[in-house]
Amino acid sequence: MTQQITVQLAETKREKPDQTNLGFGRVFTDHMFMMDYTEGTGWHDARIVPYQPLTLDPSAMVFHYGQTVFEGMKAYLTEEGRVFLFRPEKNMERLNCSNERLCIPQIDGDFIIEGLKQLIEVDQDWIPTAEGTSLYIRPFIIATEPFLGVAPAKNYTLMIIMSPVGLYYKEGIAPVKILVENDFVRAVKGGTGEAKTGGNYASSLKAQEIASGKEYSQVLWLDGVEKKYIEEVGSMNVFFKIDGEVVTPALNGSILHGVTRDSVIQLLKHWNVPVSERRLSIDEIAQAYRDGKLEEAFGTGTAAVISPIGEFLWGEEKIVLNNGETGELSKKIYDTITGIQKGKLEDPFDWITEVPVSAAK
Known part of the structure; x- marks a missing residue:
């Protein structure tokens, strides 16, 4: 051109x-x-x-x-x-x-x-x-x-x-409370979930309104077919640290290809932290919590970079992570990415x- x-x-x-x-x-x-x-x-x-x-x-x-x-x-x-x-x-x-x-x-x-x-x-x-x-x-x-x-x-x-x-959240990099959404869905494979288009966000507002009414910051979206597998949190991609391994839902046609998501995966691999992209159910998360293996969870996106999660409410079960405090890995990722963005740290990834x-x- x-x-x-x-x-x-x-x-x-x-x-x-x-x-x-x-x-x-x-x-x-x-x-x-x-x-x-x-x-x-x-x-x-x-x-x-x-x-x-x-x-x-x-x-x-x-x-x-x-x-x-x-x-x-x-x-x-x-x-x-x-x-x-x-x-x-x-x-x-x-x-x-x-x-x-x-x-x-x-x-x-x-x-x-x-x-x-x-x-x-x-x-x-x-x-x-x-x-x-x-x-x-x-x-x-x-x-x-x-x-x-x-x-x-x-x-x-x-x-x-x-x-x-x-800062996108007034509390900054402080853990937020998340409501697991069981009724509404964000997107389905074959729909527009992979696209960054206004309708996806308009359709999310009702669930967000309900979560806010219960004093929760955002919702955790489950898949639109079985309402079992984790997709995104609010308008962010989501990661979980389970027994030393970081897991994020695999891109499946309904999950947005997050730039920050990709950056976090690259960073974890650079640090030799085990990281995988796969299907991840809310039942697995709850069981990891009960077994004492759920260590951290956080959302990733341009606006907030990293948003640590301190609590999930799934039905009647409360899942509290890291005593409701920001996890060590979440903080390290946030500091590193923002440090590169502001020119305070070396950029080994170009x-x-x-x-x-x-x-x-």
């Missing part, structure tokens, strides 16, 4: 938020990246423009048939003022996998990363510096064709917006992509 990226700078800048109270996903930077797709022309008109509301026809197909995909990434500012992205090529690969499932045209991942780098350079002063903060990046694609018909759209818009964020910036703070 040889097209150029045009840049229109905002005439007025937004007030930046208090870095000590950022929250997550509430405040957005001055600019955004946009690009359009037209059948017969392909992807075109790549541009960086001031952050602004969209104007869409009420019949735009995204509103009616849910043809949309997204990604989640972060940019990090090191102590030396360098700007790092963490494995952005994997996000672009996954975005194209989601595109394939939702019948959305493929993108040129390298070109989108280049557009993202330029966007970060334009808004580099939005990257927060406080401990535990980063610049969250949301690439997404929506179907924009005005047509009430169930078919792949002929027009799309790709956008990237960015938000300075603090995970980091540096963003050239002219004068990072």
Whole structure:
């Protein structure tokens, strides 16, 4: 792709938020990246423009048939003022996998990363510096064709917006309580579980609402057929340490290919920690707990990186891990990945992509 990226700078800048109270996903930077797709022309008109509301026809197909995909990434500012992205090529690969499932045209991942780098350079002063903060990046694609018909759209818009964020969970890397979901399911093989698409998250809200009402942070999803095998926790992949071995559910067609999940597996193998990807039932977890072999559990994802689990509620049985405290391995993984992301630790895996910036703070 040889097209150029045009840049229109905002005439007025937004007030930046208090870095000590950022929250997550509430405040957005001055600019955004946009690009359009037209059948017969392909992807075109790549541009960086001031952050602004969209104007869409009420019949735009995204509103009616849910043809949309997204990604989640972060940019990090090191102590030396360098700007790092963490494995952005994997996000672009996954975005194209989601595109394939939702019948959305493929993108040129390298070109989108280049557009993202330029966007970060334009808004580099939005990257927060406080401990535990980063610049969250949301690439997404929506179907924009005005047509009430169930078919792949002929027009799309790709956008990237960015938000300075603090920790996803206010408690930071502190164990959360999880409700095992026995009624609702997140996805089934053959559905859209492998794709990062909005409908998957909308369908999860009811179970989350019930869990919150019982003062649990998230739900543990079981498979959609037998409601027996573990899939994900909330919107994260999940790991268990059982008698010295780390186990995570195998990718089966309904589980998201997590970038952090893959990074954790690589890291554990690098440390010679036994790790396996296989089918894992909730009965096995409960029995491991009763036998005193369930040592740790944690979720993995871009937003929180590592989210230790302190308790599961499965029916009437409470499964309390590590006395409700953060496990040693969970903490080590978190410290290592965030250390690599922030440039504090060596990167032996070539995970980091540096963003050239002219004068990072």
